[in-house]
Amino acid sequence: MSATTGGRVGDVFSAGLVPAQLESLRGDSREFTVASVFAAILAALALWPAAPHDSLAIWALVAIAWSLLREAIIHLYAARLSKRTLRVLLITGSVVAGVTWGALALLYFDPQSTPQAMFVSLVVVAMTAVSLVWLSAWSLVYYAFAIPAMASLAWVLFTAGNFIPGVLAATFLAAVLYLAHKLERDLLYRTALQGHNTDLNAQVQTGDTRIRQARKAVERASAAKVEFLAAAGQDVRQPLFAMNLLLDTLRSSDDAAERQHAIDRVDESLHGLDATFESLLDMSRLESSLVQSDVQSFHLRDVTTQLCSECEIIAANQGLSFKSRVRDAVLRSDPRMVQRIARHLVNNALQHTERGGVLLATRMRPTEVWIEVWDTGPGIADTELRNVFQEFYKVDRQDGNRSDGLGLGLTVTQRLCDLLHHPLELRTRVGRGSMFRVRIPRGSPRALRDSVLALPVSDDASLDGSTILILDSRRDMLDALEPVLRRWGCSVWPALSGEEAVSLVQMDAVTPDAVICECQLRGEESGFEVVKRLRAHLGDDLAVIMTSGESNGSDIWQRAAKERVELLYKPLKTDQLHATLLRLLGYLEPEEIVLTSGQSGESPSLL
Numbered sequence: 001m002s003a004t005t006g007g008r009v010g011d012v013f014s015a016g017l018v019p020a021q022l023e024s025l026r027g028d029s030r031e032f033t034v035a036s037v038f039a040a041i042l043a044a045l046a047l048w049p050a051a052p053h054d055s056l057a058i059w060a061l062v063a064i065a066w067s068l069l070r071e072a073i074i075h076l077y078a079a080r081l082s083k084r085t086l087r088v089l090l091i092t093g094s095v096v097a098g099v100t101w102g103a104l105a106l107l108y109f110d111p112q113s114t115p116q117a118m119f120v121s122l123v124v125v126a127m128t129a130v131s132l133v134w135l136s137a138w139s140l141v142y143y144a145f146a147i148p149a150m151a152s153l154a155w156v157l158f159t160a161g162n163f164i165p166g167v168l169a170a171t172f173l174a175a176v177l178y179l180a181h182k183l184e185r186d187l188l189y190r191t192a193l194q195g196h197n198t199d200l201n202a203q204v205q206t207g208d209t210r211i212r213q214a215r216k217a218v219e220r221a222s223a224a225k226v227e228f229l230a231a232a233g234q235d236v237r238q239p240l241f242a243m244n245l246l247l248d249t250l251r252s253s254d255d256a257a258e259r260q261h262a263i264d265r266v267d268e269s270l271h272g273l274d275a276t277f278e279s280l281l282d283m284s285r286l287e288s289s290l291v292q293s294d295v296q297s298f299h300l301r302d303v304t305t306q307l308c309s310e311c312e313i314i315a316a317n318q319g320l321s322f323k324s325r326v327r328d329a330v331l332r333s334d335p336r337m338v339q340r341i342a343r344h345l346v347n348n349a350l351q352h353t354e355r356g357g358v359l360l361a362t363r364m365r366p367t368e369v370w371i372e373v374w375d376t377g378p379g380i381a382d383t384e385l386r387n388v389f390q391e392f393y394k395v396d397r398q399d400g401n402r403s404d405g406l407g408l409g410l411t412v413t414q415r416l417c418d419l420l421h422h423p424l425e426l427r428t429r430v431g432r433g434s435m436f437r438v439r440i441p442r443g444s445p446r447a448l449r450d451s452v453l454a455l456p457v458s459d460d461a462s463l464d465g466s467t468i469l470i471l472d473s474r475r476d477m478l479d480a481l482e483p484v485l486r487r488w489g490c491s492v493w494p495a496l497s498g499e500e501a502v503s504l505v506q507m508d509a510v511t512p513d514a515v516i517c518e519c520q521l522r523g524e525e526s527g528f529e530v531v532k533r534l535r536a537h538l539g540d541d542l543a544v545i546m547t548s549g550e551s552n553g554s555d556i557w558q559r560a561a562k563e564r565v566e567l568l569y570k571p572l573k574t575d576q577l578h579a580t581l582l583r584l585l586g587y588l589e590p591e592e593i594v595l596t597s598g599q600s601g602e603s604p605s606l607l
Contacts, residue, residue: 032134036067036097036127043104043123050116051108059107063100066093094135094144101127101145102152109153111160121165124153125172132176132183139177139184146176243270294557295420297443298335300362300369301328307339308360311346318350321357329362329369332443337416342371344413345436349375356433372437379430463578464489466585469504469512471495471530472547473522481516484574488581497521498530505537512538513585516577519548519556519567528563540564543584547572 040063044056070093073086105124110116128146135142150173157166246262253259308324315322331338342360349358356376363370417424417438428434468490472478478494485492493510495501498521504510515534517527527546535542544563548556549570560567566580581587 030071032131033067033071035130037064039123039127040064040067043120046119047108047116050110050113055107059100059103063097066097066100069093070097090141091144094141095148098145098148099152101149105149105153105156109156109160111162117160121153121157121169124149125169128172128176132180135180139180142180143177146173146180150176294334294336295332296335297330297332297445299328300326300331300371303335303339303342304360307343307346310343311350311358311360314347314350315358318353320350320353320355322346322350323357323359325359325361327362327364329364330443330445331369331440333420333422333440337420338371338438338440341413341416341422341438342373344410345373345438348410348413349373349377349434349436353377353433368439368441370437370439372435374433374435376433379432379434380426380428381430462489463581463585463587465491466514466581467491467493467510467512468581469493469495469501469510469515469534471498471501471515471517471521471527473497473518477518481572484577488578498525498527498533501530502533502537505534512542514543514545514581516545516547519546528559528565531563531565545577545580545584 040060044060047056070090073089073093101124105120108116109120128150131145132142135145150169154166154169154173157163157169243266246266249262250259250266253262304324304326308322308326311322346358346360353375354377358376359372359374361372361374363372413436414424423439425437425439426434427437463485466489468485470478470481470485470492472481472494473496475496478496482492482494493504493512495504501515501517505512515531517531519527521527521530531542531544531546544565546556546560546565546567547570548567557567566584568576568580
């Protein structure tokens with residue numbers, strides 16, 4: 001028998017009186033009651049000529065009354081009584097019944113009258129045997145009946161000198177007691193097995209349900225992946241196709257204005273591709289549960305300054321206005337995720353606004369700061385509200401077309417807010433516009449770290465005289481990065497491996513002011529280990545920028561902080577790289593940036 005079944009049987013045995021035992025007692029009680037009443041009347045009638053009438057009548061009435069009372073307890077009052085009370089009544093009643101039928105032997109067994117002695121013995125033995133069928137469901141109740149009844153008969157047989165009948169009576173008592181014990185255990189085992197089978201059936205049904213649910217989840221995930229790849233493919237192919245046409249224009253056109261127009265359009269397409277890949281990476285990280293927050297206290301200006309600079313340009317290109325009514329405050333959250341949330345909300349507002357503009361504003365509250373993004377777009381109908389945060393969902397524009405992009409921006413925003421436990425609220429009016437609000441708790445100024453977000457700087461800011469060692473396992477990355485650094489006035493030394501970079505330093509061919517190193521080089525070579533070797537020659541204060549294209553950036557970020565290196569994710573943004581180099585090399589001192597202040601109690605306005 002299994003451990004589970006054994007445990008269930010043990011529980012059943014320790015319960016004292018289980019429902020199965022009570023049901024068994026109820027099931028045969030009427031037949032036993034009829035038999036007991038009939039036996040009492042038969043015994044009284046048979047012994048009436050030879051026994052005292054008064055005592056015999058009293059005996060018969062007691063036997064009949066107890067049989068009827070027991071029937072009432074079993075069928076009428078069992079459900080109303082506690083288990084303890086029912087046990088006491090059944091055991092006490094069995095003792096009374098056993099003593100009553102034992103009294104028949106003590107009072108009316110006449111050794112001088114063989115027929116009467118045999119009749120009394122037969123009645124007591126018969127009642128003990130018949131009660132075994134009914135009372136064996138609970139052996140203790142049967143013991144309470146059989147022992148006084150058969151012990152009385154055995155006693156009168158021994159005292160009358162009937163040694164062999166007395167031994168037989170004692171042997172019969174031992175046999176029926178053992179049988180009662182076996183019958184009770186069989187009943188309990190059957191009950192336990194039935195319960196175990198019920199549990200197994202329930203587990204099988206639960207397992208089948210879970211398998212069906214898992215199969216449906218896999219099918220939904222597969223369908224979502226197909227939809228995801230189809231949507232991503234479409235949004236990647238369109239700008240690539242546009243860039244191919246624009247490159248043909250650049251090759252064939254001699255008109256400077258036309259060539260500049262094509263270059264601007266290529267730049268826009270590249271920004272669109274970058275936004276698409278950012279959304280894909282964000283969804284990949286969130287779906288894989290690889291995103292972990294780095295909660296800290298930080299200045300709100302570190303999040304919004306660069307964002308406002310970017311959005312002003314984007315809005316101007318679309319013929320829209322972008323205003324910021326942002327007051328600086330110290331917040332407690334993950335600054336990079338907060339910047340990502342704000343960027344998604346502003347980009348979503350710009351994407352769906354055709355006339356008017358977008359406002360980024362803050363409201364100050366005692367324990368939190370509300371970051372709000374307002375737009376003068378078409379608003380969102382009530383029928384679409386429940387879908388705006390779903391993957392790939394795109395709201396219909398006023399011109400009847402669907403909005404550009406993958407439709408992942410608000411999905412990523414919602415999941416980032418959930419990860420950070422920041423409430424995200426939406427208010428909208430059709431034809432008037434929408435407002436998204438994120439509520440972020442305030443932080444402690446004493447817990448501020450150094451700024452983790454680069455300030456925007458002019459692309460003309462010079463890095464003249466700086467020597468940069470760049471280490472990347474791909475030649476095309478080196479070829480793309482080297483002219484950008486030279487344009488900023490840097491002396492550039494490229495290397496394809498850690499051994500090559502360390503050799504350049506060891507031979508004194510180069511003494512770099514900063515190192516730009518890929519996190520994972522060819523094979524098992526780690527950029528962090530290469531940086532340790534370089535710092536062993538150049539000093540621990542060597543400025544290092546580590547680049548990574550991996551989506552599970554949480555572990556890399558922790559190691560980067562431990563190793564005192566700046567971490568930038570691919571694809572690299574030139575303005576971010578430029579600002580980081582300027583700050584690391586001492587060309588840029590973070591300045592206090594004064595932002596337009598709005599009254600916290602007033603509703604922001606775009607006009």
